[in-house]
Amino acid sequence: MRSQSLRPVSQPQNSGQQGKDPLALTETVDQTQKLYAVCPQASALGLRANMTLAEARAINPTLATSQANRVADAASLQKLARYMVRYSPLVSTDGRDGLLIDATGCAHLFGGESAMLAGMTSLLGKAGITACVAMAETVGAAWALARYRRGSITDGTTSLKALEGLPVRALRLDEASITTLGRLGLKTIGSLTSLPRASLARRFRGNPAKAVTALLEKLDQTLGRRDEPINPLIPLPEWQVRQAFIEPAQHLETVEHAATGLAQDLANVLMEAGRGAKRLMFSAYRVDGTVQDLVVGISRPSRDAAHFMRLLSEKIKDLDAGFGFDLIMLSALESERLAPAQVGDLRQEEAQAAAKLMDKLAARLGPGSVAKLKHCASHIPERAQQITTADEKDLGWADCAADKARRPMRLLPHPEAVDVLSAVPEGAPKSFRWRRVDHKVVKAEGPERIACEWWLNPHDNTRDYYRVEVSSGARFWLFRHGLYGVPGVRPGESQQPHWYLHGFFA
Structure with missing residues (x-):
């Protein structure tokens, strides 16, 4: 697994001009005002996050402050993570200021690993985001390198050498464990890896068993001895095709024309796999860093590209292109096995035609506007059936008695x-x-x-x-x-x- 860590620098913007007061964001923690983030000018003065405001004011009495907003930061990080799905379907948030990307098998689509990191940094820079990126074999190694040796790209043979000189803080340990290791003279990852595992556990024995276990676990995850899966932000699509634009597409006609080609590509992939799509998602990535998703459901498994476009066309016209889209993707979120159908089977053709009509109505009116009647085991007329969703499979009408008296229309x-x-x-x-x-x-x-x-x-x-x-x-x-x-x-x-x-x- 090629893990990639991306850390958007969480700091207030400062013009950087000489004579301007440094700026910091603050928050209240345990009834104490602490620094949440600092600008580069404040960082140069020795101010850092988690420092109390009193300590910061002692260092710089003219420090300008503003209240931090964790909720808004988390929402913005979620949006950024959704936008980075353009590089890999496996993207997740990492704490309050980081993203994790599983780039396994994706780098060649962007010209290689170095070109991928450079393109990612450039894309975020155009959006006004300064990012620290790195790529390694494990999540822990990528996290450490992104924060302490940005721009690094390592593999299984060079990862340990690149990590040896980094501080133990790069193992994502809590402050108490970092302090204890410092008292023992273990200040770098290399000093930990040079010790036998049993000896390391003995030196750390005075601490709670939970802390010892956490230390060994983080060390094993960073060095690749223990797996650390990524929990993706969105469910992984079963099948996905994409189209990038050399120049941003500002006209929806261009987007729809490109989507037609993607629909055909997806239909071909599904045909080779013997599958039919049940739910599609069309994602349009704007140059301003936002993503617009369109999701359509299909009542019967299908790999008909024309039917895909009939459903998508109902919603593509509502997209807001803004300054243009530079990437579109079409994903099959759900699929089922679809056997070849007999040509000329009227019953199958009628059922497929009815399903296509229901799909089109649902795409135009909304998924909740089309429903089916489900049979219930009750003799009371108003309880004998109930409204259910259009994609319900087991309607129960086969259990309905055929000799029941006539019912009103x-x-x-x-x-x-x-x-x-x-x-x-x-x-x-x-x-x-x-x-x-x-x-x-x-x-x-x-x-x-x-x-x-x-x-x-x-x-x-x-x-x-x-x-x-x-x-x-x-x-x-x-x-x-x-x-x-x-x-x-x-x-x-x-x-x-x-x-x-x-x-x-x-």
Whole structure:
């Protein structure tokens, strides 16, 4: 693994002109004002982060200060990490002022390791960010070299030699361990590596076992004896293609034309792998250091480049090019195995056409605007189905009884009460009023009796459903909630029943 550490210098900006007062950012730690970051002029005077403000003022009484904002710094570091995904998909933040990049297999895309570091430094410099970068075989070695020997590039044979002269602080130890090692005369990494492991543990024995373990662990990680994985900022894409522009693309037509080529490239890669994409992400990198991501879902696995572009075109038009995009990437975040389909299979073609229509509607209206009905094991009509997402696979309709009585084309979300003007005991009403309109029943069919689900709602009543047609030709689905006084029924159902409207037939 080729680990790369990038440390954007966290310091307030200062004009650097002679006569200007040095500037430092401060924060309150344990009710004490401490320095959070200092400008180069203040650093030249001996001021450093974590120093108390009282000590700093003793060194320089004219020190100008401003309050630090850790939340804003963390948000900015997250944005910068997202922008550095252009160099490798494996990027993570490192503390409050660093980034880690796994550049394994990526350097040749940028002209080699030296050219990659130089290009990265130049890109950040144009954005006003001074960065300390280094590349090594391990995360710990890259971290140490970026902070104490910036610009270094080492491999497995030169890494130890480059680290020997660095202070033990480069092992990312806590202050107590650094102080203890200093008292023992162990001030450099080389002094630690020259000692046998058992001897090093004995010298450090007076400290808590946790501190000894941490020291050995950090040393092993830095020297490559123990793995230290990088937790990526974003999930790794299964497949990814990219297109860089020689000159920033400021017109969305240019971006869409380039995206068409990427869609075809991605489709070819998926075809070779026998896969179909389920979720795509289109990333556009602007020259000002920001990234715009477009994510689209696909209901059925697909490697149709034209379908990819139909979905992306709905969103590319909403991009803000600003001063232009210098890089675009198309990633398949999720994919599934997709077997070759038989040409001329009408059922497959109809299912694929329906899926493409749903994908296009979701891309245009939003993923939450397209939904499916899922069958639920319940006899109560409003509980027999529920709305689920468009990508739900198991809808449960195969378990639905085929001999179930007809259901209305439209079902109200909740049954609405109606006033029965002419009731017939144990039969359909002769007339009723719904939403201030009177309806005269000319035809009726029923009842369809549905008992209550006593294990869910023991106080519910039996329903008797009727399909009725009124004089205007409209057809309704009514039910009587409860039963008239009949011996043997539950006491709660022997009261005066109520009538409700639940749906409409075509």
